[in-house]
Amino acid sequence: MPSRLLIAFALSFILHGVLLLPDVFKRLAAPSRPAALQATLRMPPVTPPPADTLLKNTLDESSEKARSEPTPPPPKASPPVKTSPPQKMPAKQNVQAAQRKLSQHLFYPPEAVARGIQGEVRLILRLSPSGTIEDVAVAASSGHAILDNAAIRAAYAMGQLAGGNGRELILPVIFRLQ
Incomplete structure (x- = not known):
């Protein structure tokens, strides 16, 4: 029995040596650690400004002559045509109306509920002069892409807002579980 144990020990020793020796040789052949890098900050060299700078020479006689010449008067503009301003809803009423319309198209994503x-x-709605929604952007994210995307889809689904008159509107969209 001791001879079998001796043979098993020798085979184990050879097998482990074959597997571990290449790693030992790699470590011995690997170069030593490189020296740590050092960095120093230097101020950029000071260069004089170019000769043809954008500064104006006020002592030059040619510029004095140019200033003394009279400039022609600007063309007369025709008086503006008075038109009645379009009827606008106050901003607060406009936001409330947009929120009511948004609530018809908004849904709480099932994955967010789960x-x-x-x-x-907070969405920024860009409206055309006719009140249609041209663009929707996220002004302040909820921190969850699921809720942000649901709000954007609902805003585009609204289609048109009454009293838009071509402007931007910041619309808060609140997702709360009850």
């Missing part, structure tokens, strides 16, 4: 995600998204 994960218990809540938040508030």
